[in-house]
Amino acid sequence: MEFAVSAPYAVPVLVILGHTSCGAVTGTVKGLKKNPKDPSLPAEMNDFAQEIAPIARKVPVEGTEAEHINAVVRANTVAVAQGLVKRSAIIRKAVDEGTTKVVAAVYNLETGAIDWEVAA
Structure with a gap:
């Protein structure tokens, strides 16, 4: 990604x-239910x-298990976007200079829609 910016x-x-419905998030959420540590x-x-x-x-446990998992997906997507900017001096410089923007979004596997209203 540094090359791209x-x-x-x-x-x-x-x-x-x-x-x-991310498998890694689902597995983690279910794993935390069994063993919070x-x-x-x-x-x-x-x-x-x-x-x-x-x-x-x-992430607060609210709604159905699927809703909770998808709330964690959103939070994780934002964290990855923010972490990318924090960890990469090259990307951070491009963001600070306004030449590149890093955005987080979530693709809905059921509907095919992309939720661009995910803050990063």
Whole structure:
């Protein structure tokens, strides 16, 4: 992504696109229900769970399980977008200079719609 925001490309927008019913988020949320301290998932997904768990813990449990999972998807998508800007000096510089914007959005797997009203 750093390459994309640099000259000569200088893309104006980086989109971090989450999706509803995300398996990694679902597994993490269900894992936290079983063990709030460690949402261990199968080895190939455990790194994701460790990244998602702190975010999931902050999202209030409201509505159905699917609604809660999708609220965590939204929060995680925003966190990834914000984290990208924090961790990458190149992207942060492009954002600070106004040449690139980082946005978070969520793709709805059922409807095909993209929710662009996700703050980042």
